[in-house]
Amino acid sequence: MATKKKTKNTGDFSKYIRWFWILFGAGILCFFLIFQLAAWGVFGEMPDHTQLENPNTNLAGEIISSDGETLGKFYLNDNRTPVGYDELPKHLVDALIATEDARFREHSGIDARGTLRAIVKLGRGGGASTISQQLAKQLFHGEGSRSTTGRITQKIKEWVIATRLERQYTKEEIIAQYFNIYDFGNNADGIRSAASIYFDKKPQDLDLKEAAMLVGMFKNSSLYNPRSHRNPEGTRNRRNVVLAQMEKYGFITQEVKDSLQQTALDLKYTPQSHNDGTATYFRAYLQEELKKWVNNPNNRKPDGSKYSIYKDGLKFYTTIDSRMQKYAEEAVEEHMPRLQAEFFHQNTKRRNPTAPFLDLTHGAIDTLMQVSIKRSERWRHMKYDLKKPDEEIYKSFDEPTQMSIFSWQDGKYAEIDTVMTPMDSMRYYKHFLRPGMMSMEPQTGHVRAWVGGMNYRHFKYDMVKQGKRQIGSTFKPFVYAAAIDQLRLSPCDTFPKSQITIPANKYGNPESWTPRNDNGDYSGYLNLKQSLANSVNTVTARLMNEIGPQPVVDLAKSLGIEQDILPVPSIALGTPDLSVYEMVAAYSTFANKGVYTTPVVLTRIEDKNGTVLFQFTPETKDVLSEEVAYVTVNLLEGVTQGGSGTRLRHTYGTDRAYKKIVTGYPYEFDNPIAGKTGTTQNQSDGWFMGMVPNLVTGVWVGAEDRAAHFESITYGQGAAMALPIWGLYMKKCYADETLNVSKEEFEKPIDLSIILDCEEYKENAKLSKKGQLDDDPEIDF
Structure with a gap:
């Protein structure tokens, strides 16, 4: 009887073992079936191979300067510019692994040990999401459902996508994508924006404690935000947790940890928005130009759709330095x-x-x-x-x-x-x-600086391209250049300062015109160089009377002036309303030996893969002979040698605007400078156009309304309103030797026939009167 009973118990036990293995196997099969069902999309749409290769993330358009710096971004919601793994410093990667996924190098997307621990402890021992799972969540399905069932299916989908990501990408690529996708708050989408916004650095330049702070934000970028008022010490404490994790896993020593945990965050908050940062007015202008480019039917993606300057990760290479x-x-x-x-x-x-x-x-x-x-x-x-x-x-x-x-x-x-x-x-x-300022290389047309106002957040109207204001005496060089071109005049030719009246209807003007000199002096004679240097109105009017207004208008149009100009004599004194942009381009023609070059702000556009979508082609045209252009430059040099621009040379005199800083004018330039000041009626607009051989810069200063202006010429002239900005700017440019801004002479034409030396001119005039000069080619002028 005893033997039979033992056999029966053994049989019963075997049955339980069989059922255990059956259930265990069924569980394994169900587990894999659930994964397969998730992979087939039963629990919701899953990314296919193409989506894994090209995740659908918005990438900001990046505006890049000529010297390789990021000037700003174009974006709607996502200020994201991706970086490669090689741009991430080792301590940044170490901090991420130590804090978020210590066994990242060992698993294939799912950390079995961490998952088992989370199940046993019901999540109280820490989460089990790997970096790959968190990336899957960020890339393809966000936060998901709040219900228990929804969270379970979401986790299953994360596991499936994570394993696919591990097969699709290297560990380094996964880390780079994770840093690129995360939203660090304050428009800091991705590590590149975060490093720039919080520390004004590139990712590769982040130091250890900065890297630890940013990694700490992965837990909750809203709660652990260094700009947050809700949790002022939370970000620092979270950073210290990251440093402790790095010490725990051997990435740093205890001494380093203890030392860094005592330090402050040392933020250098540099917000990136359309209203802040550098070159805001230029970026706004470029944005409008790029909208025209994307709307052009000739500029389309391979599938025929439009590019987005805000979402497609385009790179815009500009001429701005x-x-x-x-x-x-x-x-x-x-x-x-x-x-x-x-x-x-x-x-x-x-x-x-x-x-x-x-x-x-x-x-x-x-x-x-x-x-x-x-x-x-x-x-x-x-x-x-x-x-x-x-x-x-x-x-x-x-x-x-x-x-x-x-x-x-x-x-x-x-x-x-x-x-x-x-x-x-x-x-x-x-x-x-308000100011407007533009600086351009005359030989290439490359615009190097663009300041459309004082503060884009409060003054959005751009006074470089949008604003057009009366230009005053800065128009006079166009009259002089046209006269030199037509009459072959020398800077040494003299004219009386006496008043002149151009009668009505002579050039289509309905009334007679008798201009006055600002100082009321009409006695004596001046040569052209002295007349332009001192902006003598009556001499300019005499030149206009000699050649007529139409050739001057034609020349201005050839020099890139877009505004319609009425061909009447009074334009000689600068009655037209023109922009800084137009004036800089026009003056650049004189410095560029008579060749007009269209201003260039964009050299090329690339897509996110580096494919060139647009390449700029220079546009130039011959306007003046090299000789006429050089003679005009020579006249303009007189302005800074003995005219209204001489304060660029000297340190004497006082200026209320500077009396608390220095005595006199803080420029002391000794290199060749050609320029022209401009002051309009009632001191409403102050201009200065300044040139050296490889840089032309125009400055305007005035109020929104011409009725708001200085009462006297002391402060209301171009030499006081606009010239100081040019002087301060050029001093900074010359102090930076890497810029190679020229201090050389303007290049003289080889076959120059017009006499510039007034002593030589006088001597030849005396000889001519004596009948000793004729067309003898042996006589050298």
């Missing part, structure tokens, strides 16, 4: 607060009851403000976007509103949080003088 752009912006920021301080000094309510306007009655000011209302963005938005009635829109301009306004404080830009009505805000901004 980041160093020169920086120096240009610094020059504006140094000069404008000083000039503005003097403007405020002259336009207090006590000194000027209609401040900031002069020569306007209160009724005229009201009319001007009404015009400004209808030009404003508030009016446009309420009228055309919101379809509000006019009465409601007008009322909104008198309602107090919380706002941040622009200000200069202690010589630097600042924002002031205040409450004022939009109408008061508009009037407040009309007090501010």
Whole structure:
């Protein structure tokens, strides 16, 4: 009986073993079946091979300077520019592995040990997601469902995608993709943007503690954000956890860990937005030009769709030099607060009851403000976007509103949080003088610097290309050049300063024209070089009377002037409204031996794979002979040798705008400089055009409305308003020897026949009077 019982128990036990193995096998089969079902897309769409090769991530367009620096990005929501694994420093990768996935090098997408630990401890011992799983989640299905079932299927899909990613990519490529995909907050999408925004560095330049902070943000970039007010110490504490993990896994020593944990974050927050950063006005101009390029039917993707400058990761290689752009912006920021301080000094309510306007009655000011209302963005938005009635829109301009306004404080830009009505805000901004500046290589047309205003966030109207203002005496060289070309004049030819009247209808002008000299002096004679240097109006009028206005207009058009110019004699004194962009291109023709070169801002466009989509072709045309161009340059050199531009040479004199900084003018240039100042009626616009052989730069300064201006010529002339920006900029350029800005003489034509030496000119004139000169080729002039 006992034997039979033992046999029965053994049989019963074998049955349980069989059932165990059956269930275990079924479980394994179910496990693999679930994975297979997930792979087939039963639990939701899964990425195919093509999607794994080319993940659908938005990549910002990148604007690259001529010296290889990133000027800014074009993006809508994702400010992401990918980097390769070789651009990531080793300690950054080590920090990621130590903190997020210590066995990353060992598994194939799923960490079995970590997964088992998470199941046994119900997630209380830490998560089990590998870097590959987290990448899968970021790339292909985001946060997923909040339900338990949804989270389980999401995890299964992550496992499947993670194993596929491991087969598709190397470990290094997975790490690079993970750094590139993550959103670090504050428009810092991807490690390249994060390194730039939080530390103003490239990823490869991050030090150990900076790398640890950024890796710490992978846990929760919103909670552990160094700019967050909710958790000021949280980011530092999280960084220290990363350093502890690195020490735990042997990537750093305890001494290094202890030392770095005591340090501050040392942020250098450099926001990247369309309103901030360098070359903001240029970027806005480029954006509009690129929109035209993508809308051109000839510029399409292989599938026929349009490129996106915001999402396709295009690279835009520009002619802007980041160093020169920086120096240009610094020059504006140094000069404008000083000039503005003097403007405020002259336009207090006590000194000027209609401040900031002069020569306007209160009724005229009201009319001007009404015009400004209808030009404003508030009016446009309420009228055309919101379809509000006019009465409601007008009322909104008198309602107090919380706002941040622009200000200069202690010589630097600042924002002031205040409450004022939009109408008061508009009037407040009309007090501010504004600059426009462009710098260009005359030989290539490459635009090296572009400053369209003081601050793009508050003054969006670009005074390089959009704004056109009366140019005053900077137009006179066009008259002189046309006269030299037609009449073969020498800089030494003399003309009387006496007044001249050009009668009505002689050149189609309806009224007679009698220009006046600013200083009221009409006695004696001046040669052309002296006349242009001192901007003598009557001599310029005599030249216009000799050749007529039409040749001058034709020359201006050939020099790239886009604006229509009425061919009347008064244009000789600069009545046309032109842009800085046009003027720099025109003056560059003189420096480029008479050859006009269209300004260039973009050299090529590449897609994200480096394929060239656009290559610039230079556009040039012959406008003047080399001889006429050189003689015109010689005349313009006289402006800085003995005319309105001499403050570039000397350090004597005082200037209210500089008296707290230096005595006199802080330039002291001793190299050849050709230039021309310009001042318009009532001191509304100040200009300076300055040239050296390989760089032409134009500067304009004025207010939004011509009725806001300096009362006297002392501060309202181009030599005080615009020339200082040119001087400060050029000093910085010359101090940077890597730029190779020329200090040489302008190249003289080999076959120059026009006499430039006025002593030689006088001697030849004496000989000519004596009848000793004829057409004898043996006589050398």
